[in-house]
Amino acid sequence: xxxxxxxxxxxxxxxxxxxxxxxxxxxxxxxxxxxxxxxxxxxxxxxxxxxxxxxxxxxxxxxxxxxxxxxxxxxxxxxxxxxxxxxxxxxxxxxxxxxxxxxxxxxxxxxxxxxxxxxxxxxxxxxxxxxxxxxxxxxxxxxxxxxxxxxxxxxxxxxxxxxxxxxxxxxxxxxxxxxxxxxxxxxxxxxxxxxxxxxxxxxxxxxxxxxxxxxxxxxxxxxxxxxxxxxxxxxxxxxxxxxxxxxxxxxxxxxxxxxxxxxxxxxxxxxxxxxxxxxxxxxxxxxxxxxxxxxxxxxxxxxxxxxxxxxxxxxxxxxxxxxxxxxxxxxxxxxxxxxxxxxxxxxxxxxxxxxxxxxxxxxxxxxxxxxxxxxxxxxxxxxxxxxxxxxxxxxxxxxxxxxxxxxxxxxxxxxxxxxxxxxxxxxxxxxxxxxxxxxxxxxxxxxxxxxxxxxxxxxxxxxxxxxxxxxxxxxxxxxxxxxxxxxxxxxxxxxxxxxxxxxxxxxxxxxxxxxxxxxxxxxxxxxxxxxxxxxxxxxxxxxxxxxxxxxxxxxxxxxxxxxxxxxxxxxxxxxxxxxxxxxxxxxxxxxxxxxxxxxxxxxxxxxxxxxxxxxxxxxxxxxxxxxxxxxxxxxxx
Numbered sequence: 072x073x074x075x076x077x078x079x080x081x082x083x084x085x086x087x088x089x090x091x092x093x094x095x096x097x098x099x100x101x102x103x104x105x106x107x108x109x110x111x112x113x114x115x116x117x118x119x120x121x122x123x124x125x126x127x128x129x130x131x132x133x134x135x136x137x138x139x140x141x142x143x144x145x146x147x148x149x150x151x152x153x154x155x156x157x158x159x160x161x162x163x164x165x166x167x168x169x170x171x172x173x174x175x176x177x178x179x180x181x182x183x184x185x186x187x188x189x190x191x192x193x194x195x196x197x198x199x200x201x202x203x204x205x206x207x208x209x210x211x212x213x214x215x216x217x218x219x220x221x222x223x224x225x226x227x228x229x230x231x232x233x234x235x236x237x238x239x240x241x242x243x244x245x246x247x248x249x250x251x252x253x254x255x256x257x258x259x260x261x262x263x264x265x266x267x268x269x270x271x272x273x274x275x276x277x278x279x280x281x282x283x284x285x286x287x288x289x290x291x292x293x294x295x296x297x298x299x300x301x302x303x304x305x306x307x308x309x310x311x312x313x314x315x316x317x318x319x320x321x322x323x324x325x326x327x328x329x330x331x332x333x334x335x336x337x338x339x340x341x342x343x344x345x346x347x348x349x350x351x352x353x354x355x356x357x358x359x360x361x362x363x364x365x366x367x368x369x370x371x372x373x374x375x376x377x378x379x380x381x382x383x384x385x386x387x388x389x390x391x392x393x394x395x396x397x398x399x400x401x402x403x404x405x406x407x408x409x410x411x412x413x414x415x416x417x418x419x420x421x422x423x424x425x426x427x428x429x430x431x432x433x434x435x436x437x438x439x440x441x442x443x444x445x446x447x448x449x450x451x452x453x454x455x456x457x458x459x460x461x462x463x464x465x466x467x468x469x470x471x472x473x474x475x476x477x478x479x480x481x482x483x484x485x486x487x488x489x490x491x492x493x494x495x496x497x498x499x500x501x502x503x504x505x506x507x508x509x510x511x512x513x514x515x516x517x518x519x520x521x522x523x524x525x526x527x528x529x530x531x532x533x534x535x536x537x538x539x540x541x542x543x544x545x546x547x548x549x550x551x552x553x554x555x556x557x558x559x560x561x562x563x564x565x566x567x568x569x570x571x572x573x574x575x576x577x578x579x580x581x582x583x584x585x586x587x588x589x590x591x592x593x594x595x596x597x598x599x600x601x602x603x604x605x606x607x608x609x610x611x612x613x614x615x616x617x618x619x620x621x622x623x624x625x626x627x628x629x630x631x632x633x634x635x636x637x638x639x640x641x642x643x644x645x646x647x648x649x650x651x652x653x654x655x656x657x658x659x660x661x662x663x664x665x666x667x668x669x670x671x672x673x674x675x676x677x678x679x680x681x682x683x684x685x686x687x688x689x690x691x692x693x694x695x696x697x698x699x700x701x702x703x704x705x706x707x708x
Contacts, residue, residue, distance in 0.1 A: 135165070138167060162266060163222035177211070189215055226438045244495060258445060279302065282306045308561075324385070328478060365417050509537065519556075544577050637658055646662070648660055663678075
């Protein structure tokens with residue numbers, strides 16, 4: 072997989088997605104109904120202080136949080152199930168009984184690996200609870216933090232959390248594995264699956280339904296292979312087949328051109344570039360051969376040196392399938408770079424790096440490394456000494472057939488886990504999953520056709536293994552389609568399927584949060600002669616579009632630096648621009664707020680246009696209408 076997924080939520084203005092609106096309606100429509108009494112086995116657990124399990128022991132359960140009926144407990148599992156290495160891990164478990172007559176139990180399984188499901192899914196959050204009860208009506212909901220995540224013995228290696236380049240990740244993972252020591256061997260997907268079984272046993276459910284997202288789909292499949300008789304049904308979103316990820320992420324690289332073509336198939340990239348895929352291929356291969364180093368603005372107005380190479384371009388690009396701001400910025404940024412203006416892409420890569428630094432409680436980089444480095448597969452055997460692995464890896468990459476990475480060079484192998492796991496303690500790789508057979512149960516898979524880290528062909532490959540399988544492709548959407556689909560079609564498909572219906576095989580493309588940014592003006596130096604009023608208006612309009620998209624990048628900080636100067640600040644229901652520049656010599660200053668609830672988002676406000684090369688003046692913004700006076704001339708539409 073192309074690096075751990077990041078679940079940072081948009082800080083921008085606090086608008087609701089369509090899924091959130093539907094969930095709010097579902098909550099309002101519940102009429103304040105009280106949750107059903109806890110099932111008898113949960114009542115016994117509360118009274119008796121825990122039910123012994125074959126793989127672990129449950130602690131006394133008790134009401135917790137503010138959600139009515141929510142029950143929390145701890146399930147103690149052995150670190151090493153063979154008993155050779157002593158130690159235990161306490162898993163934090165949350166259970167929310169169904170409203171009305173229960174249909175069964177459904178386990179929510181988060182991604183990463185490294186996200187704690189109880190922490191991420193938020194059964195103590197009204198909107199999250201309403202969403203899940205809408206999707207899974209009458210199911211008891213179970214979420215627990217995997218070993219090494221959240222409140223289940225969190226693994227935390229600060230250097231791994233902060234690593235953004237391939238070199239940093241390799242070094243940080245090597246040091247992290249050494250610091251974890253002998254325990255580093257016991258965080259494989261197979262171990263996570265046995266923990267899930269221990270939680271199931273502790274709660275007393277015979278059969279369970281599984282809802283997995285991203286890596287959570289692999290864990291769900293691993294559990295189904297190991298314990299097929301205890302699976303009732305599965306919902307898999309952004310599917311990662313159990314034999315994946317590819318050690319070099321070659322499948323991701325091969326799919327990128329087609330994914331970009333699908334993204335632009337509705338003509339939305341036309342104003343930025345006529346060849347998005349070609350721009351990405353040309354720029355990333357060129358920067359892989361000759362990296363570029365330059366200065367980027369920081370939120371505080373200072374500058375920092377940023378180096379960008381081919382891998383930086385691809386990691387930024389792949390994050391576009393989770394981050395609508397990057398998705399809107401990237402076509403124009405790579406097109407500008409191909410034309411010689413690399414500054415927009417340099418800034419975007421920097422902002423991506425900053426946004427990827429997630430606290431370990433939200434996504435543990437150490438647990439990610441511990442799991443993928445134990446799982447593999449790798450070109451070396453699990454017991455290969457660390458000093459011998461680099462040569463084996465280099466030889467394996469050199470022997471790959473032409474076209475392994477599609478139109479990209481072999482430099483792209485570093486996107487995969489083999490490179491970052493080369494220094495992980497022995498054993499590394501080779502942790503087998505359950506032997507199966509897979510259960511013949513109903514399975515629904517959902518995948519976005521713009522998902523680059525878990526391409527849709529993986530979902531099709533998994534669904535083909537289940538006679539009762541069905542695939543829903545969500546057009547124009549990237550990773551985590553249920554959350555990312557602004558129309559709510561994916562969410563409703565899950566609810567329909569859980570209620571016995573048959574969802575349509577395709578969710579039509581819906582409007583994005585913001586449209587792709589138009590092509591930015593060429594050049595990265597202030598022109599000697601001032602722009603005319605019409606030229607200034609064109610630059611100001613494109614700068615406005617860039618600012619609207621950049622506002623979605625305010626995830627790690629409410630302040631986003633401009634490409635060539637100034638900043639924007641997100642907060643208090645508005646976006647404030649302060650001498651914001653996406654092109655040298657033209658700045659925008661003013662305040663914008665969202666106008667209405669339709670997508671793409673439309674802003675309104677007043678902006679002052681200034682700068683060394685500008686025809687100065689004022690522009691009024693109201694949705695797609697931008698008009699005013701520049702240099703004493705009326706401009707706009």
